[in-house]
Amino acid sequence: MSMMLSRRVRDLPPSGIRKFFDLVVGAKDIISLGVGEPDFATPWTVRSEGVYAIEHGRTSYTSNLGLLACREAISGYLKDRFSVSYNPETEILLTIGVSEAVDIVLRTLLDPGDEVIVPEPSYVCYGPLVQMAGGTVVSVDTSDTGFIPTPDMLQSVVSPRTKALILCSPSNPTGRVIPKETLLELLALAVKHQFWIVADEVYAELVYDVAFTSVASLPGAKDHVILLNGFSKAFAMTGWRLGYLCAPPEVVAQANKIHQYSALCAPIMAQYAAIEAVKNGLSELESMRRSYEHRRNYVVTAFQEMGLSLHVPEGAFYCFPSIRETGLSSEVFAMRLLEEKRVAVVPGSVFGLGGEGHIRCCYAADFDLLKEALSRIAAFVKAL
């Protein structure tokens, strides 16, 4: 049977999270800090626009790129919020979440054997999607620099086959935000060696106490950066499946060919809802952001009090403390925490190089549960 399946797919490593998932799903009374999405429902005004679209029969396909009105709204939003400018007619493609955008961007860029540099620990989809696109993953361990990729560490792995560098800032799983000075240096490297920066900025709105710079806003970035963003995290819209890819017209035109054949278009009701999100959802976005920030502060203090070291996450809704001092591997730690204290976290090892010795805790959880989970983790660590 397996011989009838693609070698490429069979060669993909299974998701490290899978067996964990099966354990947690069956069990009751577990507090999960293992989620990867907002704990808010989509703001009501946005939901009601989606309902309105459905009620008024807006249930068709849209153009492949997406509704022009939605692309225009996103273009204006990106300009206001991140000082980046993309032409809604030719430089923005709406996708089925950032997930699809990552997939088609890699397929658009890569020829067999092309290399993609992935700073790790990283979000889990990049490596497999590079492989599916026929490329080769070049992993870089960022754990020595607080999970911030630096020009020095990249310089040593750049080769003539380097086609792209994936940057995820704010980062899943570490919550770190790449500072502007570093971005400038990374962009200079991309210009010098002529590779693309694929910037996954899906958490760009969820940044605390630092200023966020989009790499796409830097001078000279336009020809070297492909910007990916979406509505899932900022507007608590994970289930709507809407993201977008911004790039020079030639890239968008080529990516749109893949999108056209494999997805056709993003869901129309999500597109209408998204227009409302950028138009009238910003104050709710801000109150959600404040709420994450409060919980971030709480979680950071709690881990510090436990004596676990961590790099304070400036964004997203993850905290990635080191559990090295406990002497346990991240998988054993997570497994025992689950069995003994009924708290689910994600072992850092699933996020690639440099992830071992850490756990990822998502603090987008109800405050009382979060507090309870942290006190159970504290008791667990203390008893080790």
Next chain:
Amino acid sequence: MISTPVAQDILKILSKNARLPAADMAKMLGVAVTVVEDTMRALEEAEVIVRYTTVVNEQKMPQMKRKIRALIEVGIRPERDRGFDDIARRIAQYPNVVAHYLISGAYDFLLIVEGDSLEEISSFVSDKLASTDNVRSTSTHFIMKKYKEKGILIGEQEVTERLAIMP
């Protein structure tokens, strides 16, 4: 102390959950517990925080004798040397009046009035309110059901199902 950003954060948090321990709030805001405690005390002393109360859903407690509530629009006949505040002070004093606002539009005051029965409210309106000096007219709307109060939805809460583990 009461005009700092921390004070504003504290007010926002308390308006959602007035029982959150000061120690938790301090961790959330990244400040010392004493800062939270001192700020709260200052807010209380300055009467920015007037009182901590509860939002109650009586529908969940059938055995409890329910209060009857009404919204009452009140028209006022203004008089020389007698402003709205002066008149309002006389009306707001009644214990049946649980909220009292000056409003724009066809009426001048909006009251929320509470009583044990329809009769109690009716007699409050006819005996007390309508006969108060300068009250020109009243229009009473009994409240039949409560959907939201103080920004909090009453009744069925939304449950969203999320995967417990996601990369």
